[in-house]
Amino acid sequence: xxxxxxxxxxxxxxxxxxxxxxxxxxxxxxxxxxxxxxxxxxxxxxxxxxxxxxxxxxxxxxxxxxxxxxxxxxxxxxxxxxxxxxxxxxxxxxxxxxxxxxxxxxxxxxxxxxxxxxxxxxxxxxxxxxxxxxxxxxxxxxxxxxxxxxxxxxxxxxxxxxxxxxxxxxxxxxxxxxxxxxxxxxxxxxxxxxxxxxxxxxxxxxxxxxxxxxxxxxxxxxxxxxxxxxxxxxxxxxxxxxxxxx
Numbered sequence: 001x002x003x004x005x006x007x008x009x010x011x012x013x014x015x016x017x018x019x020x021x022x023x024x025x026x027x028x029x030x031x032x033x034x035x036x037x038x039x040x041x042x043x044x045x046x047x048x049x050x051x052x053x054x055x056x057x058x059x060x061x062x063x064x065x066x067x068x069x070x071x072x073x074x075x076x077x078x079x080x081x082x083x084x085x086x087x088x089x090x091x092x093x094x095x096x097x098x099x100x101x102x103x104x105x106x107x108x109x110x111x112x113x114x115x116x117x118x119x120x121x122x123x124x125x126x127x128x129x130x131x132x133x134x135x136x137x138x139x140x141x142x143x144x145x146x147x148x149x150x151x152x153x154x155x156x157x158x159x160x161x162x163x164x165x166x167x168x169x170x171x172x173x174x175x176x177x178x179x180x181x182x183x184x185x186x187x188x189x190x191x192x193x194x195x196x197x198x199x200x201x202x203x204x205x206x207x208x209x210x211x212x213x214x215x216x217x218x219x220x221x222x223x224x225x226x227x228x229x230x231x232x233x234x235x236x237x238x239x240x241x242x243x244x245x246x
Contacts, residue, residue: 031074035068035070035071035074040067042067043064043068046063046064046067047063047064127218128220131156131220131222132220132232134156134232134234135222135223135224138154138161139225140224140226142160142161143161143162144160144161144197145162146163147196148164148168148169148195148196149163149164149165149168150165151163151164151166151229151231152224152230153169153230153232154230154231154233155197156233156234156235157188157238157239158192158197160197161224161230162195162197164231166231169195169217169233170217172191173215173216173217176190176191180209184210185210186207186209186215187205187207187239187243188203188207189203189204191215206240206243207244208239208243209243209244212237213237215237217233217234220234
């Protein structure tokens with residue numbers, strides 16, 4: 001088996017493990033640097049064989065390049081690993097975004113057809129039952145106080161309880177939609193910022209744009225485990241990945 005076949009076999013086995021490829025790439029770059037440093041004394045010895053002769057830069061390369069071949073080979077392998085890792089991640093991200101978009105469109109069509117068949121009243125009952133289930137799944141262990149009101153609320157995306165009121169939420173909704181008109185995109189963290197909630201890690205990665213529709217909140221008033229009335233906040237159009245790419 002040739003070195004080429006061995007390399008292709010290894011890369012094939014690693015093709016689905018981007019973490020391993022990245023680790024190999026980083027390790028390879030470090031190893032390449034160490035090899036280059038260790039090769040430098042050998043290169044200097046070669047150049048010092050004729051102390052009276054002053055080599056030009058090109059002549060220095062010609063005389064000493066063989067010393068650095070191992071370092072160059074390792075560096076090339078490391079760079080290849082990093083390129084493969086990036087390409088795999090890009091393909092996976094593209095596939096995930098496509099699948100998400102298809103699922104989102106299918107869900108919209110399904111929801112619209114449900115309303116046509118059962119009517120708006122039954123649709124509201126179904127949404128209330130879903131809100132009740134979501135409320136039951138999230139214990140009231142921490143409540144974020146915001147300056148927008150005192151009523152207990154639950155955000156169904158981040159799973160956080162906070163205080164606000166319907167009029168304030170409607171005002172924030174209008175503010176976000178005005179930003180959509182002017183800037184074309186709004187992130188989920190933009191909403192949390194307007195509300196006075198801390199941002200979340202994925203909050204800048206998902207959001208809304210004018211092509212997918214305006215921001216509309218759905219409200220369902222239920223009773224939390226503390227028997228306190230709670231506004232369950234969900235989204236008519238859920239924030240999506242790659243919202244800033246459309």
